[in-house]
Amino acid sequence: MIELQSVTKLYNEGRANQVEALRGIDLTVARNAVTVLKGPSGSGKTTLLSLIACMARPTSGRISLDGELVSGLPESFLTELRRTTFGFVFQRFNLVRGLSVLENVMLPAVPLGQDHADVRARAMERLDALDLAGKAQMKVEQLSGGETQRAAIARALINDAPILIADEPTANLDTVLAERFIDIVTGLRAEGRTVIITSHDPRIWGAEGVDAVIELRDGQITGEFA
Amino acid sequence: MIRWLRRQRSLADYTLAALARRRGKNLALVAIYAVVVFFVASAMFFAAALRSESTAVLADAPEIVVQRLVLGRQDLIGAEAIDKVAAIRGVTDVKGRLWGYFYDRINGANYTVMVPDDPEMIPEPRSVIVGEGIPRARGFTWKGSPLFLSRETGDLKKFRISRTFGTDSALMTADLVLMNEADFRDFFGIAPGFYTDVVARVRNPQEVAKIVEKAGYAMPEMRFVTRNDIIRTYQKVFDWREGLLAALAGAALLAFAIFAAEKASGLSAEEAREIGILKAIGWDTRDVISMKLWEGGLVSLGAFLLGAVTAYLHVFFFGGTLFAPVLKGWAVIYPEFDLSPHIDGLQLTTLALLTTVPYIAATLVPIWRAASADPDAIMR
Numbered sequence: 227m228i229e230l231q232s233v234t235k236l237y238n239e240g241r242a243n244q245v246e247a248l249r250g251i252d253l254t255v256a257r258n259a260v261t262v263l264k265g266p267s268g269s270g271k272t273t274l275l276s277l278i279a280c281m282a283r284p285t286s287g288r289i290s291l292d293g294e295l296v297s298g299l300p301e302s303f304l305t306e307l308r309r310t311t312f313g314f315v316f317q318r319f320n321l322v323r324g325l326s327v328l329e330n331v332m333l334p335a336v337p338l339g340q341d342h343a344d345v346r347a348r349a350m351e352r353l354d355a356l357d358l359a360g361k362a363q364m365k366v367e368q369l370s371g372g373e374t375q376r377a378a379i380a381r382a383l384i385n386d387a388p389i390l391i392a393d394e395p396t397a398n399l400d401t402v403l404a405e406r407f408i409d410i411v412t413g414l415r416a417e418g419r420t421v422i423i424t425s426h427d428p429r430i431w432g433a434e435g436v437d438a439v440i441e442l443r444d445g446q447i448t449g450e451f452a
Numbered sequence: 453m454i455r456w457l458r459r460q461r462s463l464a465d466y467t468l469a470a471l472a473r474r475r476g477k478n479l480a481l482v483a484i485y486a487v488v489v490f491f492v493a494s495a496m497f498f499a500a501a502l503r504s505e506s507t508a509v510l511a512d513a514p515e516i517v518v519q520r521l522v523l524g525r526q527d528l529i530g531a532e533a534i535d536k537v538a539a540i541r542g543v544t545d546v547k548g549r550l551w552g553y554f555y556d557r558i559n560g561a562n563y564t565v566m567v568p569d570d571p572e573m574i575p576e577p578r579s580v581i582v583g584e585g586i587p588r589a590r591g592f593t594w595k596g597s598p599l600f601l602s603r604e605t606g607d608l609k610k611f612r613i614s615r616t617f618g619t620d621s622a623l624m625t626a627d628l629v630l631m632n633e634a635d636f637r638d639f640f641g642i643a644p645g646f647y648t649d650v651v652a653r654v655r656n657p658q659e660v661a662k663i664v665e666k667a668g669y670a671m672p673e674m675r676f677v678t679r680n681d682i683i684r685t686y687q688k689v690f691d692w693r694e695g696l697l698a699a700l701a702g703a704a705l706l707a708f709a710i711f712a713a714e715k716a717s718g719l720s721a722e723e724a725r726e727i728g729i730l731k732a733i734g735w736d737t738r739d740v741i742s743m744k745l746w747e748g749g750l751v752s753l754g755a756f757l758l759g760a761v762t763a764y765l766h767v768f769f770f771g772g773t774l775f776a777p778v779l780k781g782w783a784v785i786y787p788e789f790d791l792s793p794h795i796d797g798l799q800l801t802t803l804a805l806l807t808t809v810p811y812i813a814a815t816l817v818p819i820w821r822a823a824s825a826d827p828d829a830i831m832r
């Protein structure tokens with residue numbers, strides 16, 4: 227269970243350009259479920275995900291993961307959590323330019339010290355599931371938008387993390403590929419994993435496997451549907 | 453342990469891939485770096501080789517050289533001196549030597565002419581054995597060629613070149629001319645019973661000083677030069693020249709340090725972003741730093757090896773072409789030296805550390821800052 231209590235996030239705190247991205251979020255995200263965040267652009271979805279995934283700290287409030295308070299942990303623990311607990315699909319993909327698709331997908335496994343051939347095989351499996359195996363050796367900057375998105379998804383899946391966090395993962399995908407992604411998510415859920423997705427995409431909100439939809443507006447939760 | 457090794461393997465893989473994408477820049481970097489190492493290592497190899505060479509050659513040299521002085525200048529020495537020196541207790545193996553320098557008017561070069569000690573090397577009458585430098589300078593191949601040498605009196609004398617020295621000892625013998633005793637005396641007009649100097653060996657090297665002192669009283673007109681005197685002089689010359697080279701090397705290292713510091717100060721936006729991504733997907737500061745250690749290590753070690761190996765080839769296979777004029781006093785040690793591979797392990801290790809450690813350190817400094825930052829900066 228992921229719990230947020232009175233979480234706020236200010237950017238540029240105290241300065242003229244201060245932004246109140248989240249204002250008092252109280253939210254419980256169930257494990258072993260698929261949760262979708264929706265809301266207009268600028269409503270704070272990405273900000274909320276980055277707090278949940280321990281990439282940033284809330285300005286105030288508490289975040290706990292399975293009962294353990296994570297918002298106060300030192301950076302080294304947060305890195306450990308990111309590595310062992312989360313797979314992240316970034317809205318802007320954040321692939322490392324100059325490296326091949328395969329190398330990018332393998333990156334999150336580097337610190338784990340696993341057998342190189344195993345990691346490689348796993349990466350190829352993920353790429354294959356997303357129809358990208360043929361482009362494994364291509365440099366990521368040569369990919370199309372949809373291919374880049376799929377490479378980013380494959381990278382998030384490489385470590386079989388218990389929690390997958392995906393920020394607008396289908397924004398660049400056509401219907402077939404979006405459905406493929408939904409299949410993957412449903413499969414993860416069946417394995418007992420937790421998925422949190424932000425999306426503008428009605429194909430996602432309406433998808434069968436979705437357990438909860440949370441609506442954000444101006445940094446506040448305006449609706450929760452199960 | 454296996455986990456650690458695998459992690460290092462993956463980090464090294466990543467580093468290689470990362471280096472490969474800025475191939476041009478990184479190759480240029482390695483090249484500049486290797487050139488610096490090349491110069492410093494060449495100087496080091498050269499100096500160390502000369503030093504060990506001089507000690508080795510001098511180790512075979514006679515312990516005492518006797519010269520006759522007339523009005524403070526060296527003059528021919530009579531055969532009776534050989535007997536006198538041989539009569540001193542503790543002295544063995546006394547021999548008169550015939551050798552000297554000869555200015556060849558025809559091509560303006562200086563040769564060293566000597567009567568060899570080794571019977572195998574003594575040429576037939578009217579022929580000479582010469583170093584390769586001489587026929588080359590004269591513009592002919594040696595085989596059967598006549599070599600005309602001009603006597604002090606102006607008349608030419610014809611010698612047959614019976615053979616030349618092989619290339620592997622070219623440095624040592626390039627300008628050497630060997631004659632048999634009769635030809636030498638005839639050509640330079642030295643009467644029988646006279647020598648250029650006399651050499652002697654000593655049964656117990658510890659006694660050299662005492663023997664020389666005693667001999668000095670018995671033969672006040674003679675000068676006795678001991679091998680230790682010569683070694684000391686050589687060492688001084690080398691030390692001085694090495695100091696000069698060390699200063700040059702220091703300057704090169706300094707230039708390099710400035711370059712490294714410049715690199716240290718600026719971490720490009722691209723690099724900072726990459727580190728942000730790596731941190732966001734679970735690399736910790738230690739992983740990022742290990743990766744940068746690999747990068748610095750590969751670059752600096754690669755450059756070091758490249759520079760050191762080319763320096764080795766340069767010094768020992770191409771005769772240190774670039775440095776010879778600086779390090780080798782032409783008249784001083786020529787023609788007695790030939791460079792055979794010799795490496796001073798301590799010096800080489802020092803150079804390795806001097807070139808790799810500052811570079812790696814310089815690469816790490818800004819990384820530390822970036823790697824310890826929050827990863828959320830890359831979220832947008």
Ligand SMILES: Nc1ncnc2c1ncn2[C@@H]1O[C@H](COP(=O)(O)OP(=O)(O)OP(=O)(O)O)[C@@H](O)[C@H]1O
Nearest residue numbers: 237238245247266267268269270271272273274832
């Ligand atoms: N690093 C930052 N510095 C300043 N302001 C920021 C920063 N990140 C986000 N913001 C602001 O916070 C608010 C929420 O941004 P966020 O990215 O969370 O929105 P979003 O819901 O993900 O939008 P979109 O659907 O367009 O991705 C926006 O007004 C944005 O301008």
Ligand SMILES: [Mg+2]
Nearest residue numbers: 271272317393
């Ligand atoms: Mg967003």
